[in-house]
Amino acid sequence: MPDNRCSSCGVVMQRKGTAIFKCPACGEGTIGRCTQCRDQSVPYKCEACGFEGP
Amino acid sequence: MEGSENPEEALLIPEDQYLTSGVHIGTQQKSADMKPFIYKIRTDGLYVLDIQKTDDRIRGAGKFLARYEPEQILVVAARQYGQKPAKVFARTIGAKIFAGRFVPGTLTNPDLPMFTEPDIIVVTDPAADQQALKEALNVGIPIIGLCDANNETKFVDFIIPTNNKGRRALAMIYWLLTRQVLKERGTLKDLSGFELAVEDFEATL
Numbered sequence: 263m264p265d266n267r268c269s270s271c272g273v274v275m276q277r278k279g280t281a282i283f284k285c286p287a288c289g290e291g292t293i294g295r296c297t298q299c300r301d302q303s304v305p306y307k308c309e310a311c312g313f314e315g316p
Numbered sequence: 317m318e319g320s321e322n323p324e325e326a327l328l329i330p331e332d333q334y335l336t337s338g339v340h341i342g343t344q345q346k347s348a349d350m351k352p353f354i355y356k357i358r359t360d361g362l363y364v365l366d367i368q369k370t371d372d373r374i375r376g377a378g379k380f381l382a383r384y385e386p387e388q389i390l391v392v393a394a395r396q397y398g399q400k401p402a403k404v405f406a407r408t409i410g411a412k413i414f415a416g417r418f419v420p421g422t423l424t425n426p427d428l429p430m431f432t433e434p435d436i437i438v439v440t441d442p443a444a445d446q447q448a449l450k451e452a453l454n455v456g457i458p459i460i461g462l463c464d465a466n467n468e469t470k471f472v473d474f475i476i477p478t479n480n481k482g483r484r485a486l487a488m489i490y491w492l493l494t495r496q497v498l499k500e501r502g503t504l505k506d507l508s509g510f511e512l513a514v515e516d517f518e519a520t521l
Contacts, residue, residue, distance in 0.1 A: 283436075283458040286380035286474050295473060300453065303349045303469045313376075316475050 268296035269306040287313035327371045337488035340365045341479045342465030349469035353477035363465040365477045373476045378496025386410030390434035392448040397483040398440035400519040401490035408494045423451035441480045487517035
């Protein structure tokens with residue numbers, strides 16, 4: 263998945279309020295979270311290690 | 317104060333130390349967001365948090381924070397009992413601290429003298445530190461939150477389920493977090509080399 267897509271819903275992230283960070287568990291996978299998924303606390307999953315957040 | 321460190325199932329400290337500090341004690345209300353972290357409901361109506369998940373998340377948060385430059389981490393604590401533990405945590409790991417009232421614009425208004433641009437933020441209570449949470453959201457940085465059973469986890473990117481109201485619980489969580497961050501950075505060779513005590517993190521009554 264390209265870096266600018268939300269890991270939960272797949273939407274392309276453009277607006278403010280989004281966050282991109284390395285997976286807290288493995289540090290390899292990149293997690294993207296769009297504003298709406300952050301607002302609704304939608305779970306995300308690291309593609310590299312399978313870590314599930316938030 | 318030492319736990320075995322290698323196996324995944326083992327806790328960072330013995331279970332009874334977690335229990336005596338009250339890290340697992342939740343609230344009488346639960347939020348849907350925190351449901352996965354709740355172990356059971358006590359007969360007096362208090363929700364009990366899952367210690368194993370708290371422990372896992374402290375390990376995770378240690379790894380997560382260790383990847384950032386110390387001065388790029390911002391710790392926020394508006395809650396009275398959270399201020400001292402947060403200050404000691406921030407001082408020990410070299411992070412910035414905002415204890416007490418969070419001045420609006422700290423993360424968004426470059427004209428303010430206290431303006432700062434961290435890469436990651438740690439909030440002691442997402443409900444009490446709402447202003448910091450909103451500003452972190454606006455600037456697009458990841459948020460680590462200490463969440464109790466009644467907290468909404470909106471905008472939080474990494475939840476540490478814990479009692480975030482108790483004096484000793486907050487001291488214990490920040491003590492564990494400090495030790496874990498230093499270990500992940502390689503500053504501490506092993507956990508027994510950590511010199512601060514949990515009492516050093518406790519707020520005075």
